[in-house]
Amino acid sequence: MPAPSDPGRPLAAITNALVGPDGRLVDIALRDGVITAIRDAGGEAPEDGQLDAGGLVVLPGLVDAHVHLDKAHILDRLPGDIDGLPAAIQATSAIKDTFTADDVTARSERVLGALVRRGVTTVRAHAEVEPGAGLVSVETHLALRERWADVVDLEIVAFAQEGILRDRRTGELMDEAMRLGCDVVGICPYADVDGHAAIEDGFARAARWSVPLDVHLDFSDDPRVHLTDDVAHLTAALGFQGRVALGHMTSLGAMAPADAQRRIEALAAAEVGVLALPATDLYLSGRGVDRAWPRGLTRVLELIDAGVPVALATNNHGNGFTPTTTPDPLRMAWLTMLMTHAPAGRWPDLADAVTGMARRALGRPPGGIAPGKTADLVVLDTQIPSDAVLAAPATIGVVRRGRWTAYSTGTA
Ligand SMILES: [Zn+2]
Structure with missing residues (x-):
């Protein structure tokens, strides 16, 4: 053609x-x-x-429901021996003072361009706010949102990757980011000093700014390490139905089926969206074992069957969290087919998870x-x-x- x-x-x-x-x-x-x-x-x-x-x-048009443009393509600045999630967070934090506006713009546009050429027309990107980097990332994303508006809807999460409670200035920067025009409050309880308190702070902040909440939640192979119950409860109790999206959720994949099913039903009742991140989840999970490595993915098919909208998103490209660069939601669907042992006949569900259902996971109409x-x-x-x-x-x-x-x- x-x-x-x-x-x-x-x-x-x-x-x-x-x-x-x-x-x-x-x-x-x-x-x-x-x-x-x-x-x-x-x-x-x-x-x-x-x-x-x-x-x-x-x-x-495809949807990339969860991507970090600002820390893509930084492998040349990182040590070569990063082994797992805490080391990736720490190593990235150590070089954030190299994230100038020009630098973040160039690396972000490399990913955005690849996403657009692939057919992505809706992106939710996480712009980091923390004292080490200030608002460089947020300001860059706001400019990108405008410059790329003809080809892509760019939704910006103001994201506290290193925790919202560790440093009082992070919350102040988050509020300033919302004042400047970010679309979503983003928190990371597993990186914070107190996960419960971080979630409460996230809901309160999202309510104050009348925006959705996006949570990097429960990124563990240990079924006991999770805050799913807190989020399901608060979403329903505070009237946040349809406005909460949860990334990773790998603990749910590690739980016994009956324990997981109970929580899946609670998430469905609370109308929460789940954003599975297959490339990163596969790469960072299953560390510390020397055989039969777990895949580290959430229960994608069970969530869909229960009516929870699921998105399969690309997350990271060329960094300590995910060294590969695959700005391609369809490739995430392809990978999820393999990781979930899905029958081939489930392919329409996985296509939906990078198109209409992905939009619903972000609280948008399905298109x-x-x-x-x-x-x-x-x-x-x-x-x-x-x-x-x-x-x-x-x-x-x-x-x-x-x-x-x-x-x-x-x-x-
Ligand atoms: Zn992420």
């Missing part, structure tokens, strides 16, 4: 698009950035302003390919619907609000 001769021009239609798990061949009519009609494909030659998808799979929805779409290099997850095929092109925005001939 050729690239349009005039990239960025509004498209009137995408013809011969293969959509949905059953592979319906359709023409998608667009106007003013919105899908206006879906019809069975007529097979006519494309007219001016129309794009012929040639029978290739078309998905809604999708239907009349009235925003025309954010990605064309994949396959004519087999299940390949979207089972093969994670290359992206051919990306449509953002009805305009062709990116063209790629390779994987991200």
Whole structure:
């Protein structure tokens, strides 16, 4: 399929698009950035302003629901022997004084560009606030949000990676970050002096700013190390349903099935979203054993079955938490298929976890390919619907609000 001769021009239609798990061949009519009609494909030659998808799979724009742009691509500054989560946090903290605005911008745009070329149109990124780095990351993200608005929705979490309670100045910086325009309060209880108190502080702060709460929660292979009950309880008690997202949640994967199921039902009742981070969870979990290493993933399929919206997100790229760089939600779905022993027939759930369900996990409307929805779409290099997850095929092109925005001939 050729690239349009005039990239960025509004498209009137995408013809011969293969959509949905059953592979319906359709023409998608667009106007003013919105899908206006879906019809069975007529097979006519494309007219001016129309794009012929040639029978290739078309998905809604992808979602990266949890990514750290500001600490991507820093391996050259870190020691080579980082072994596990505490060491990764410490080593990253030690070099944060090298994070200048130009530096953070360049590394962030490297990841954002790769995400956009892959077909990502919605990103939730964590910008760190802590006394060592001040608000450099927040200010950089705010500028990026504006500069990249034509191609991606960038939602900014003001994130206290090293704990909100360790240093009084962190809370002050967090409030300043919210004043400047961040979208979400982000906390990390497992890195804090008191996890319970950190969660209470996070809810109170999110309530004060009337924004959602995003929690890096329960990143452990030990089933006893978790604060899931606190979060489920407070979400319901404080009326935060639909506004709380929990990253990692690997302790839930380590629990006995009955213990986990009870908590999964509580999370479903509290309308909490879960953000699984397969690359990082696989890389950092299972340390300290010398065989049969645990995979360290939360219970993705059980959560979905219970009605908890789950997103599969990329998290980290080229740092002590995840040395690989895979700015590709579809590759996270592919990896999750393997890590969860999912039957192949579950692929639509995993595709949903990087598109519509991922948006719901962030408390957003699901979007999708239907009349009235925003025309954010990605064309994949396959004519087999299940390949979207089972093969994670290359992206051919990306449509953002009805305009062709990116063209790629390779994987991200
Ligand atoms: Zn993270």
